[in-house]
Amino acid sequence: MNIAQNRVDDLNLELTIDITKDDYADRRKKRLNAQKRTAEIKGFRKGMVPMTLIERIYGQSALVDAVNDIIAETLNNYIKDNGLKVVGEPLPSEDQPKTEWENGNDFSFKFDVAVNPDVAFDLSKDDKVTYYEIEVSDEARKEMKENLLKQYGSLEDGEAAKAEDFIIADFEQGDMKVEGTYVALRSVSDAVRPTFVGLKKDDSIEVNVNEAFTDETDRAAMLKVKKEELAGLDPMFRMTVRNVKTFVPAPMTQETFDKIFGEGAVTDEAGFDAKVDERLKAEYSQESEFRFSKDMKDYLLSKANVVLPEKFLKRWVFVANEGKFTMEEIEKDFDMFLADYRWHLVKAFLMDKFGVKVEQEDLMASAKAFAAYQFAMYGINNVPEEQLESYAKTILSQENEGRRVLEQVEDQKTIAAVRDVITVENRKVTVDQFRELK
Numbered sequence: 001m002n003i004a005q006n007r008v009d010d011l012n013l014e015l016t017i018d019i020t021k022d023d024y025a026d027r028r029k030k031r032l033n034a035q036k037r038t039a040e041i042k043g044f045r046k047g048m049v050p051m052t053l054i055e056r057i058y059g060q061s062a063l064v065d066a067v068n069d070i071i072a073e074t075l076n077n078y079i080k081d082n083g084l085k086v087v088g089e090p091l092p093s094e095d096q097p098k099t100e101w102e103n104g105n106d107f108s109f110k111f112d113v114a115v116n117p118d119v120a121f122d123l124s125k126d127d128k129v130t131y132y133e134i135e136v137s138d139e140a141r142k143e144m145k146e147n148l149l150k151q152y153g154s155l156e157d158g159e160a161a162k163a164e165d166f167i168i169a170d171f172e173q174g175d176m177k178v179e180g181t182y183v184a185l186r187s188v189s190d191a192v193r194p195t196f197v198g199l200k201k202d203d204s205i206e207v208n209v210n211e212a213f214t215d216e217t218d219r220a221a222m223l224k225v226k227k228e229e230l231a232g233l234d235p236m237f238r239m240t241v242r243n244v245k246t247f248v249p250a251p252m253t254q255e256t257f258d259k260i261f262g263e264g265a266v267t268d269e270a271g272f273d274a275k276v277d278e279r280l281k282a283e284y285s286q287e288s289e290f291r292f293s294k295d296m297k298d299y300l301l302s303k304a305n306v307v308l309p310e311k312f313l314k315r316w317v318f319v320a321n322e323g324k325f326t327m328e329e330i331e332k333d334f335d336m337f338l339a340d341y342r343w344h345l346v347k348a349f350l351m352d353k354f355g356v357k358v359e360q361e362d363l364m365a366s367a368k369a370f371a372a373y374q375f376a377m378y379g380i381n382n383v384p385e386e387q388l389e390s391y392a393k394t395i396l397s398q399e400n401e402g403r404r405v406l407e408q409v410e411d412q413k414t415i416a417a418v419r420d421v422i423t424v425e426n427r428k429v430t431v432d433q434f435r436e437l438k
Helices: 021-038 051-081 138-151 216-223 227-232 254-261 269-304 310-320 327-332 334-353 360-377 385-397 399-419 431-435
Strands: 002-007 012-019 107-114 128-134 154-157 166-173 176-184 204-208 236-248 423-429
Touching (some): 021 051, 128 431, 216 227, 360 399, 423 431
Antiparallel strands (some): 012 107
């Protein structure tokens, strides 16, 4: 057996493996003997099948398996002995001729191998990345304040319906009558909504429900019929308003303060404004950190200037996914894949350079924060610590979620390490200026 290397370029190799009969004969014989001991063929007792029959039935598969074992061992040993940092795994060369699997033949196989480039660069205070600090504006404070009061507000009787109001109405058509249906004016189509605005109690109008309520699921629920029955209905109904309901924001009272922020946390409007500022700053801080992380990655990738064996990578992604994606589909997202792959290499270099380690408590803290965020999305706050910890353990036990948490923590700790070495230039911006950043 012989293996020869042809270096195509700095990142691509071609390995040729020559295998003779003497290389695979013993392996093939052992496989056939194993088959003879276990084969169950009609007319013969187990273990007593003639070798000639075993040879005829299993000879070629034993040959293929023996040769493939040699190929795998040879490639693995060559990669290990030469310290190659391979991309993916070796792929059969595209110009590999068809193999004639005949016992006694010599075989030659060519494999394409790509290696990861060496990543090396220095960082100092001369390296600069901007951190955008979003300032809280009067307009943003006013908007959040209004939204909070709306969130804790209530529906009350109104006069003329406004675009954000509700009406309680009866719908009639011949013998069919649907009573007491709640209609949110914002759910009425744009074309028809103007005819609903200004309606008062006891007003009646003709309504084409197909035009007014374009969502069939909502329309069926409103008319209290099955969705499949809609097609058989005449869409023209007389709608009579029984009541108008308007949404009134919560008053600026101690009871409202306690509902929003907890008992006694806020006692006046100034305290309300301070809490609003606190929430806005927390939201903006998350956005600023996310942007800084992105800009830092972009800066580091540009500085590292990692060149990849792109042609090989494209082939490897296609082969590794066993036809799940067409080459056209791979092409579509390939730039994103390359960016992720480059960051993986750069991050590995930086973690080694700065001695970044990820401990189990780091993973648990990140998973618990994610768990708390998910609970908060459903309006569940102050979740007991043991429940958060249990949920976090579940997240970490799942392969995909666990990997996501690990990569997130690696990113955070790596960027934190770099942040201490470079110069971070703080720049204050308005939220509009921040949104306009490319």
